[in-house]
Amino acid sequence: MANVMARSSGxxxxxxxxxxxxxxxxxxxxxxxxxxxxxxxxTTGVVDLPSVGKSRxxxxxxxxxxxxxxxTIQMRHDQTPLTDVPLDQLAPQVLKLQTGNEPIPVxxxxxxxxxxxxxxxxxxxxQRNGVQRxxxxxxxxx
Numbered sequence: 001m002a003n004v005m006a007r008s009s010g011x012x013x014x015x016x017x018x019x020x021x022x023x024x025x026x027x028x029x030x031x032x033x034x035x036x037x038x039x040x041x042x043t044t045g046v047v048d049l050p051s052v053g054k055s056r057x058x059x060x061x062x063x064x065x066x067x068x069x070x071x072t073i074q075m076r077h078d079q080t081p082l083t084d085v086p087l088d089q090l091a092p093q094v095l096k097l098q099t100g101n102e103p104i105p106v107x108x109x110x111x112x113x114x115x116x117x118x119x120x121x122x123x124x125x126x127q128r129n130g131v132q133r134x135x136x137x138x139x140x141x142x
Contacts, residue, residue, distance in 0.1 A: 063097055064137075065090065065126075067110040071118045077104075087121065091129035098131065109137040 066074045066082060073090060074082040077097050085093060098104050106126065110119050119136075126134050 061104050063094055063104050063106045065094075065106060065108045065122060067108065067114050067118055067122060069111040069113045071114065073122065087125055090122065091125050091131055094126060094131050095129060103132045105133040105135060106131060107135055107137050 061078050064076050066076070068074065073085050073087055075085045075090065075093065076082045094106055098106075108119065108122060123134060
């Protein structure tokens with residue numbers, strides 16, 4: 001027996017190669033409890049999205065800008081037929097039609113297959129040249 005004691009005390013100590021999981025589990029349970037308690041206290045953010053409203057009365061005169069599927073831009077005033085207009089000439093023509101005390105509203109209509117970028121370019125060109133009362137045409141329903 002003395003021989004066994006001498007061997008164990010005189011030799012090198014073995015390092016423990018196993019990971020102790022108890023502290024890890026304790027930390028995870030504490031975090032779980034913290035998240036379970038704090039989750040009902042977190043308020044969700046509310047985002048106010050624009051809605052489509054109905055105007056009480058349709059304006060008597062409207063300038064309509066139509067963007068086609070192949071990015072062609074056409075314009076009409078009241079019931080005149082559509083005429084092709086290049087993008088750089090659109091704003092000056094609209095401004096010429098908007099003379100008077102109250103500017104005539106401009107409605108932009110686009111085909112379903114038109115890229116969003118094309119619509120933004122038209123709106124940007126009108127805004128940069130000082131065109132007022134620009135709106136988008138929407139289809140009611142689906």
